[in-house]
Amino acid sequence: MGASSTEAVRAVVAPVVAAAGLDLEDLTVAAAGRRRQLVVTVDKDGGVSLEDTAAVAGAISAALDETDVMGPGAYVLEISSPGVGRPLTQPRHWRRATGRLVSLTTRDGQSLTGRLVGAEEDRVLVEVDGAVRGVTLAEVTRARVEVEFRHADAGAVDADDPEAHGDGERDEGHDDEGQDDEGQDDEGQDDEGQDDEDTGETGLDVGRHGEVDGGR
DSSP, X not given: OOHHHHHHHHHHHHHHHHHTTOEEEEEEEEEETTEEEEEEEEEOTTOOOHXXXXXXXXXXXXXXXXXXXXXXXXEEEEEEOOOTTOBOOSHXXXXXXXXXXXXXXXXXXXXXXXXXXXEOSSEEEEEETTEEEEEEGGGEEEEEEOOOSBOTTTOOBOTTOHHHHHHHXXXXXXXXXXXXXXXXXXXXXXXXXXXXXXXXXXXXOOOSSEEEEOOO
């Protein structure tokens, strides 16, 4: 799908996302086998919940069904939220990343990596080696949230790291050692719970033109 067609899709999707109280961070259309995949990335202060993704997925699907911007063929709609390594390009991105480990490059070529401890409309505060440094956003040419397994201040598993959560789940499984039968039943229940969670993220809603698939 060309740029002009993608913009036509954005024109339909953007007001739906805004009406749901979310920010449209990105929208892409790409080939996915015989179908096309429409990925809509959304965010809001406090993060996007499963209920948010399910609701906006249904609303976007219904709005697209009323138009022909996706063409006559089937497509897969995926609702996503910004993940680890997301770029920081807007003041709201910095505000939502407060407390995270970030890296940035300034116009004079200086690179910094530290914890974001404050964010204003035109200036951010980054703690580097125990010292807080102020950087104006106009000076920043590139910035992103860095991957980390544990927060330095709390020692808690990073909420954006699925592998870290997976390790925690496996540790809980070891607590059931010696209860093989019950452990097997619990494992089955975990699989079912995972299926339910995936469905919640996707907000499954088969429309006239397409269907909603897994969110990121």
